[in-house]
Structure formats: C-alpha cells, structure tokens
Amino acid sequence: MREPCGLRERKKARTRDAIVAAAIDLFETKGYDATTIDEIAEAAEVSPRTFFRYFDSKVDVLMGRKDEPEGDIPARLATRPPEEGPIEATRQVLHQELLSALTEDPLFVRQVRIMLGTPSLLAMAREHFHEHLDEMAADFATRMDVPPDDYRAHVVASAVSNTLWTVVARWVADGSDAERLVEMLDEAFDLLATGFDRPAATPAPTPTATGSA
Amino acid sequence: MREPCGLRERKKARTRDAIVAAAIDLFETKGYDATTIDEIAEAAEVSPRTFFRYFDSKVDVLMGRKDEPEGDIPARLATRPPEEGPIEATRQVLHQELLSALTEDPLFVRQVRIMLGTPSLLAMAREHFHEHLDEMAADFATRMDVPPDDYRAHVVASAVSNTLWTVVARWVADGSDAERLVEMLDEAFDLLATGFDRPAATPAPTPTATGSA
C-alpha cells in the first residue's frame, strides 16, 4: 500500500514531508503565529504557491493529516455489540488499539503541544476532534434506544468527543507516559458512564453531600 | 446603567450599533464568507479602518458582544449551595434567569443561525461557549470533592458547556419556542447527572461489560 511507484509520486511525497517537517520545526522554534508561509516554503525549498498546492491553509499542515487514528472511531464502534452503552463501547474501541496508535505517533504529541501553546489553534483542535460527531451520534442513538437524529445522542457524542480532547490535552500538557493516558481516560469515562451528580438526579432537590467520594 | 452621558459616548455607541446591524444584515443576505469588511464599512458609513477600531476581526461582530448572558454562569454558580452537584447547580443557574435572557435577545437567534450556516464559524462558536471553562471547572472541583485543578472537573465543565451549545444549536435549528428549550435542557442535564450508560433507569451501577482486560 505504501508503494509510490513512479518517480513523480516519490517526489511528491518527499515534498509533502519536507513541508510538514519544516513547518513543525518552525512552529516549535518561533511559534505558530510568527511563522509565515513564505518561511515554511523557503525552509522546505519550494515556492509559496506550491505550499498551497499541498495544503489548503497553514493550519492544515498541523491538522489536515489524513492518517489520524481518531477518524476510525465511528467505523470501529460499529463492530461493538449493540448491548454496550455508548460510553462502554467507545472505551473498548479506544482500548483496542487507538490509544497505542496515538501515543506511538511521534508527530502527534508535538502537534498537540503546538496547539496548546497557540490560542488561535485551540478552537480548531477541538473542532478537529469533533469531526466525526454525526457518525458517532448515529451509533449512540441506537445504543440509547432513541430516534436516529435525537439531540440527546448528539449531546452524548459531543461530550465523549470533548472528553477525549480534554484528557489528551491535559495528558500532553502534563507530559505523562502512555499508561497514565489510559488511566485518565478510564477515570473520565467512568464519570461519563455513571453521571456527574452522584447523589442527586432526583427532581426534588435533596442536596445530599458529596460524601460519596 | 445605560447612561452614555457624553456626546462622544453616544456617537460611539451609535457607530458600533450601525456596524453590527449592517454586518448582520449582510451576513444574512449574502452569507458570512461572501461579505467583506469593506462592504460592512460602506453599509455602516464608516471607513474600513474604523471597523477595526471597534472590532478586532470579522467574527468579533458576531461573537465579541460583551453583554452575553453566558458569561455570568461562573459568577452565578458561586451563589448556589455547595451541596448541589455540578449539574444540578448549573441547571438551577440556567433556570434562574439566563434562559429567558437568551430567548428574549432578538439578536441572539439570528447570530446562532448565521453560525450554523457557516462551517468556519462553528468551531469558533463552540469555543466561544467554552470561554469561561476554567472558572466553571474550579467551581465544579469543590462540588466534586477533587483537587482544584483536577482534570475530571475540566471534563465535567467542558461536557456541560458543550451540552449547552449542542442543545441551543439544535433548538435554534428546529425553530422551537422558549418552553421547548427549557425542556430539552432539562432532559440533557438529566443525562449528564445520571450517566450515559443507563438504558432506562438502573440506580445501582452494574458495570455491564466493564470487566476490562
């Protein structure tokens, strides 16, 4: 599958890699905002116009990678037994192999680190994680026994997606190891599964203390 | 409170209002992306340079309003009894008066409608709802009995914030009335409070397949 047969193909792949490498390097040394496309192009030894033939925009160098593991989540969800709740199914999918793929990707952590250090990128990063929200919501709807397009399925899907991003962001910021990521994700998903208001949830506000912890 | 004493103040307010009105009108008629700042400036009868003296960017005309009700949430949370769980406390805050303020603002629905129709704005809209996340998380941490900066408090806060946005977006898209918004929000918050992996109502957390490896 990774067989760029012709000379042309190989050259294209090399150019693309050169642009990404040059961009990430520059982003890390002088910051994302302070890095211009002209500089990236010069460092990659292509013309600025060529940059836009490979990427639609500057953020695409960071977030436009097609090989990212999160994209598989909806497809993998379909393989889980329908009796599993949305949270448990997602947890199992992540455990299967996505988490390891994430932590083993050497570029991933560098990307997230750049995003965390660039306010203007945070919104887009979050949205990036939300890309397959509709597919996830469709899967969740059946697990929750609600109509296919019910807004509650969307609520759950966006909460799950958001949790994933929040946890990963914190994990990268902390610089913890792979085991810790699994641990944090499990704890967070436990919260999602069992609810945020441990004692209450009753219409009559019976403020039982938080003592259940 | 709304006393623009000096002539200068009033003129500034008028200019600002003119820019917002012209922008919203243009966004609705020809779309956000297709509307240039030059056009907004011309319609508002100011120079393009002046536009940037009132707003930092084009999106600021839509999302940079300082009088938006959501900003009060963290402050209002502080007034809720600490025994209330994060979800119940937020629900009460919203019920108090924020929801009515939201539905009664004539510009709000138009703004959200423009955002929903402009993909490039969706990410920013979401982020806009996330603006006071850290404050919310700090409040939630005490209610959850975890350290002040625990990532789990952030997970809950972002889930709540995200739920609010998801529900409001769906509500605007559906064109429902104010009662329906309260109803949807209550249902969604019930989900958050009791957990996502509960098919019907299982108070005792019976970990279905949590026999994880």
Added chain:
DNA sequence: CGAGAATCTGTCATAGACTGACAAAAGTCA
C-alpha cells in the same frame, strides 16, 4: 468663549493568507 488635551476618524502604506492564470520545467510514454 477659546486654547489645549484627549479622542475619533480617514487616508496611506504595509504585511500576511490565499487564489487564478499562464508559462517553464520535469516526468511519462511511444
């Protein structure tokens, strides 16, 4: 009222992101 300070505005010039058009260069194939 009038002078001076502070503020607001328009014009000009500029940087950076991004796009279309066209021609030169390189790869492909007969």
Added chain:
DNA sequence: TGACTTTTGTCAGTCTATGACAGATTCTCG
C-alpha cells in the same frame, strides 16, 4: 527523440488586519 501530462514557479490580484500620520471632533478648564 518528440508528443503528452503533471508539477512547479512567477505574476498579479483579493481580502483580512495593523501601524503611522494628519485632520476633525469633542471634552475640559481657565
């Protein structure tokens, strides 16, 4: 080698956004 396709660079242009300067307006105080 020569026709054909793809990739690339150059050029010109639009749009967003910002800094600098000068003129006009408003405010303040004597």
